[in-house]
Amino acid sequence: MINRVTLIGAGNVAHHMGKALYAAGVTIEHIFSRNQQKSNDLALLVSAEAISDLSRVKPCDLVILAVSDSAIPEIAATLSRFLPADTFVVHTSGATPSAFVASHFRRYGVFYPPQTFTIGVEISFAEAPLCIHAGNEEDLRELEELGKRISTLVFRINDQQRQWLHLTAVVVNNFPNHLYALAEEVLQDHQIPFDLLRPLILETARKVQTHSPAPMQTGPARRGDQATIEAHLYLLEAYPELKEVYEVLTKNIFQKIQ
Amino acid sequence: MINRVTLIGAGNVAHHMGKALYAAGVTIEHIFSRNQQKSNDLALLVSAEAISDLSRVKPCDLVILAVSDSAIPEIAATLSRFLPADTFVVHTSGATPSAFVASHFRRYGVFYPPQTFTIGVEISFAEAPLCIHAGNEEDLRELEELGKRISTLVFRINDQQRQWLHLTAVVVNNFPNHLYALAEEVLQDHQIPFDLLRPLILETARKVQTHSPAPMQTGPARRGDQATIEAHLYLLEAYPELKEVYEVLTKNIFQKIQ
Numbered sequence: 001m002i003n004r005v006t007l008i009g010a011g012n013v014a015h016h017m018g019k020a021l022y023a024a025g026v027t028i029e030h031i032f033s034r035n036q037q038k039s040n041d042l043a044l045l046v047s048a049e050a051i052s053d054l055s056r057v058k059p060c061d062l063v064i065l066a067v068s069d070s071a072i073p074e075i076a077a078t079l080s081r082f083l084p085a086d087t088f089v090v091h092t093s094g095a096t097p098s099a100f101v102a103s104h105f106r107r108y109g110v111f112y113p114p115q116t117f118t119i120g121v122e123i124s125f126a127e128a129p130l131c132i133h134a135g136n137e138e139d140l141r142e143l144e145e146l147g148k149r150i151s152t153l154v155f156r157i158n159d160q161q162r163q164w165l166h167l168t169a170v171v172v173n174n175f176p177n178h179l180y181a182l183a184e185e186v187l188q189d190h191q192i193p194f195d196l197l198r199p200l201i202l203e204t205a206r207k208v209q210t211h212s213p214a215p216m217q218t219g220p221a222r223r224g225d226q227a228t229i230e231a232h233l234y235l236l237e238a239y240p241e242l243k244e245v246y247e248v249l250t251k252n253i254f255q256k257i258q
Numbered sequence: 259m260i261n262r263v264t265l266i267g268a269g270n271v272a273h274h275m276g277k278a279l280y281a282a283g284v285t286i287e288h289i290f291s292r293n294q295q296k297s298n299d300l301a302l303l304v305s306a307e308a309i310s311d312l313s314r315v316k317p318c319d320l321v322i323l324a325v326s327d328s329a330i331p332e333i334a335a336t337l338s339r340f341l342p343a344d345t346f347v348v349h350t351s352g353a354t355p356s357a358f359v360a361s362h363f364r365r366y367g368v369f370y371p372p373q374t375f376t377i378g379v380e381i382s383f384a385e386a387p388l389c390i391h392a393g394n395e396e397d398l399r400e401l402e403e404l405g406k407r408i409s410t411l412v413f414r415i416n417d418q419q420r421q422w423l424h425l426t427a428v429v430v431n432n433f434p435n436h437l438y439a440l441a442e443e444v445l446q447d448h449q450i451p452f453d454l455l456r457p458l459i460l461e462t463a464r465k466v467q468t469h470s471p472a473p474m475q476t477g478p479a480r481r482g483d484q485a486t487i488e489a490h491l492y493l494l495e496a497y498p499e500l501k502e503v504y505e506v507l508t509k510n511i512f513q514k515i516q
Contacts, residue, residue, distance in 0.1 A: 069485075069486065114454055114455065115457055115458050116462055116465065116476060118474065123461060129453070129454045155454060163493060164445065164493065165445070165450055167490045168444050170477050170490065171437050171440060171441045171444075171500070172434075172455050172459050173458050174476060174478075174507075176430075177471050177474055177475055178479075179429050179433050179434060180430055180466050180471035181471040184472070185472075187423070190418075190422045192415065192419050193413070194470070196372055196389065196411070196415075196423060197372065197426060199385050199387060200374060200430060201434075201467075204374055204434055204463065205434075205459045205462065205463035206463075208438050208456065209459075209460060211379070212439075212442060213439040218374060219431065225327070227328075228327065232425045235422065241510050244506055245429075245433075245506055245510055252503055253432070253436050256436070
């Protein structure tokens with residue numbers, strides 16, 4: 001059973017995961033971050049010791065690398081100089097192969113929450129699914145047990161599946177958020193409050209919590225309503241970037257229903 | 259004060275608006291639909307009389323045309339043969355000019371809820387904004403008063419603003435839902451449950467309820483993370499349609515942050 005954890009990183013994921021682990025009774029030994037202010041802030045929240053030098057990391061039950069994708073290989077390599085090769089080390093990335101940890105540690109794995117975290121935006125970590133992966137069944141069970149203490153949804157996902165999951169997470173998170181931003185910009189130009197769209201945004205997301213999205217599709221493209229589409233494209237002459245997005249997505253919806 | 263309403267249409271909007279009006283104590287006199295089963299079903303829910311012939315519509319305080327955009331001109335014309343020209347008639351469409359009603363009735367207007375409704379999916383109508391428009395201040399006040407009985411958000415929006423609002427409603431509702439559908443398809447192909455993305459979808463929408471979307475943007479395009487984008491595009495070789503959507507939206511996010 002995993003009881004003592006060290007957290008490398010103090011960004012959005014480290015922050016929310018650290019707080020969830022701490023609340024579940026897990027001891028956070030150390031928090032490392034290159035940004036000392038951030039590691040101090042988080043250490044205070046989870047009664048951990050902030051360190052600014054990886055050489056000070058001590059052996060523990062699990063080391064969690066909650067750092068940016070690009071930092072994982074280097075940090076795993078550096079840690080391998082100070083920790084035994086049988087230390088259990090996982091990363092939290094959707095996009096990084098577990099091999100980047102496995103090349104330095106015999107007990108490696110992934111502890112990936114496909115959720116969007118922002119420091120200062122409260123969220124129930126329990127409702128974030130946790131996707132786990134490890135090099136052997138015993139380690140997988142350890143991660144599963146730890147995961148279930150902080151999340152109600154723990155799934156085993158291999159490296160290849162995780163690539164697809166991360167790709168689709170971009171599609172359902174980054175892309176819709178960008179569409180929201182484009183819409184807000186257009187509304188501002190016409191003195192219309194974005195509040196008029198907020199309930200629609202929420203309901204669109206709420207609907208697919210219990211339904212499959214495809215049958216829920218509505219709108220001019222779904223109906224083949226050319227008159228409305230043409231009126232929209234005419235308006236969009238003033239917004240060439242949004243116009244391109246509109247055209248591609250409209251064409252794409254057409255293709256799907258045929 | 260508007261107390262007696264006739265509802266033309268028995269589809270998604272008519273269904274939810276009719277139930278909300280009825281619950282607010284408004285008398286629904288008649289429900290007309292070409293689909294008799296639908297008008298009977300809705301009439302039963304709101305203690306109204308279902309009619310299948312527009313000639314049977316009697317004068318009342320307000321006639322609400324909650325029908326498809328393409329049916330509005332014809333139905334307004336037909337109604338003008340059976341109702342006095344000073345009958346107050348509004349439509350509920352985001353995309354249709356109020357002139358299509360104004361050409362037949364002196365008291366005309368719009369009663370447009372920018373929300374997504376599906377029969378069978380429960381929703382609090384009070385949380386749907388209502389966008390109103392009318393030909394004179396007195397009628398506008400009448401609509402405002404009626405609107406406030408069923409919605410907590412009643413806004414005055416002119417025809418031109420409503421066009422922009424409808425366009426952006428497509429952008430934040432139809433397009434994200436289509437992205438959800440594309441993601442589900444990809445996940446199914448790789449034996450990954452869509453449940454892993456549902457909390458992320460909801461959180462993405464929840465975040466912008468209190469924040470502006472642009473500063474909430476995250477992801478590889480926002481970070482300029484070319485390695486991840488290239489890995490995704492490589493995976494997407496198998497999904498040419500999603501690949502095109504991915505490329506356009508990624509380029510668009512790049513442009514915005516520069």
